[in-house]
Amino acid sequence: MTIFSNPEWISQYDYPFETVDQVSQLVFDGINARLDQRISQKPLVSIVIVAFNEEINILRTISSLSAMKTTIPFEILAVNNNSTDRTQETIDKLHVKGFFQPVQGCGPARQLGQEQATGHYILMADADCLYPPNWLNEMVAVLQQPGVVCTYGQYSFIAPPDIPRWGFALHETLRNAIAELRYLKRPYLNAYGMSMGYLREAGLKAGFTTRNIRGEDGRLCFDMMQYGRVVPMKTHSARVWTAPRTILQEGTLWHGFIVRVNKELKRVFSNFTSHPPHDTKTSLN
Template identity: 55%
Template sequence: MFTIPRWIQQHNNKFQSFAEIPEDKFGEINRRLALHKRSTVVVSILIAAWNEETNILNCISSLSVLETQIPFEIIVINNNSTDKTQQTLDRLDVISLFQPIQGCGPARQLGQEQAKGKYILLADADCIYPPCWLDEMMAVLTKKNVVCVYGRYSFIPEVNYPRWKLFLLERMKDIITEVRHFKRPYLNAYGISMGYIKEFGLKVGYVMYKVWGDDGRICFDLMQYGEVRQVKNNRSRVWTSPRTLHRDGSFSKAMIARVKKELKRLSSMIRPLPPHDTKTSKN
């Protein structure tokens, strides 16, 4: 409630630009990535990156110490970045693709088309992943009749965003997640921590333009092929900065805005959304 896990500090570098990243940092991460090299791939981790020249380093650093025996690959899709994201990727031993069509949907679509794994895990470029993340996600995704899974996430504290306040927000979010999951689990499916079977992901595909909720849309379409499950183990929580809360101006405003939003649509959560075209709809 008041602190963050110690392992996060290893990856939570404070570099402000590509030029500040020391050469030995790339070497350190690449040596760890080399330990995961296998001749076959079971899981493909897809990361859409737009102007994330320093954040992507921290993300890959955390994925380089995943504690797993499952063979995986990391695919980062440079989504038309205008900063030095590509220079960072060129120094890391990951698969790098370029998608000029703006939007996470187009980026993730390209990624899954090039992926070698049977399973897809989605990660965000500005997040830090716990060592158990891949195994915990796969433990649920490989269960009978499951086609898609999603995990939980927490915030790394900053000035004016103390950990205890973020903790309370997260617990409220977890409660809302349980309500949503009853009839509308796709509303909980965020690319920050999500996985699915690639075969079905290719069948339904991502929306091919920039729009909010491409991850939830593909989850909705995947529901025709099986169940959507939640990965609840707190050890597998992904950690990210509270920059999405910054848009509201302050923590209090962010909290109020989210409570109002959830109360407004609470009654609709007990009814499933009818089938519709997710590629053109506004919901």
């Protein structure tokens, strides 16, 4: 029951390592064996992961992606965004395509990823998230609907031992309600790089911002809307799970919750009008 506890499947990726040199070769061998069974030389889907100082988290992420239950051919690209830790060493030990982007920022890193991808569809993933086995299938099912150019999925927080899971579930319930409101006129505000998919051709036409600024995912989605529809992927079991670093950055869970409620209340009426055309590459957040 994910309201009161974390799902059982994520526990297998709770590796007790802090640095890459603590990871035994057996762990890498196990992940690579699964990757070798699933990675295709002629992929329909390219999963692009961007990583900045995530030497252990990206191990967990790729391990979860290696367990996808799918017949859809896919590849995995990991882009090291100028990390100062040993993220590159982790990538080099895994059977994925690795790239290095020295220009800081998710936009430049994701742009490099989509340029190097060979799949018809791109699924964006973050290096601190865990992906359920049906994630790829459910995302692609939406992308294959007529006229759809982009999709996005939901996500949940992994509750640490000292914080009850129901507190995060409350936050997620309200967040999902706001997402439904946003979808009416501003669906791109729901498009987060941790679980977002799109047609590679449209992504290349739109292009990511090359500045180091937040919101590169929503900006790309906004620019792709001229090529087709944005449709959410709502399969509950295909939600992505991530550490609660963002919501706890203000302090306690309750404080983070209040900060976000106040933020959404201030802009609630803007959700009823379409955002006018603007240059997403230079505009401010």
